[in-house]
Amino acid sequence: MNATQLAAREKYIQDIQRYIKVDEDKVGNLICIVPSKSNPEGLDDGAWHTVHCEDKTSVPYTYHCSCESFEYRRVECPHMKAVNAMYARIYKSNIVKRDAKIFVEAEEVKAKAAKHNTPEALDKSCNKELRETKVLKANNKGSTDLAGKGALNGATQSAEFWGSLPSRQKVL
Numbered sequence: 817m818n819a820t821q822l823a824a825r826e827k828y829i830q831d832i833q834r835y836i837k838v839d840e841d842k843v844g845n846l847i848c849i850v851p852s853k854s855n856p857e858g859l860d861d862g863a864w865h866t867v868h869c870e871d872k873t874s875v876p877y878t879y880h881c882s883c884e885s886f887e888y889r890r891v892e893c894p895h896m897k898a899v900n901a902m903y904a905r906i907y908k909s910n911i912v913k914r915d916a917k918i919f920v921e922a923e924e925v926k927a928k929a930a931k932h933n934t935p936e937a938l939d940k941s942c943n944k945e946l947r948e949t950k951v952l953k954a955n956n957k958g959s960t961d962l963a964g965k966g967a968l969n970g971a972t973q974s975a976e977f978w979g980s981l982p983s984r985q986k987v988l
């Protein structure tokens with residue numbers, strides 16, 4: 817494709833956007849009806865192509881076109897380009913917001929990683945985990961709710977010990 821043809825195609829992609837009809841297919845998927853190259857004026861009785869769009873994202877994007885070009889080449893055809901350009905225009909603020917959010921999140925992750933992944937920090941977090949394990953064990957031992965813990969450590973408790981518990985004395 818030479819420069820003149822490329823320019824003509826860009827013009828076609830721009831020009832047909834005003835005729836794009838937004839609809840849904842039989843099962844409720846978002847579709848755009850786009851004038852064929854042979855129908856640059858978007859005449860109702862001219863040729864049209866159906867472009868399927870994914871709309872669960874912040875900006876809808878195309879994934880299929882009924883034209884021959886897409887059928888054979890499986891790459892974004894001019895009809896899909898026109899639809900994507902239309903949505904990029906309509907959802908401009910979403911695109912700006914989304915890109916800004918992605919940038920901020922990436923920077924936050926980078927900053928956090930840089931802060932935490934020092935050798936000292938890794939060492940500290942390891943010690944903290946060990947300390948918490950010790951506290952947890954101490955709590956188990958010191959708990960007054962021994963009857964509830966029976967299933968855990970009953971096997972190591974003597975009958976005498978169980979008999980000395982107030983709740984057991986009542987039963988016995």
Ligand SMILES: [Zn+2]
Nearest residue numbers: 881883893895
């Ligand atoms: Zn197409």
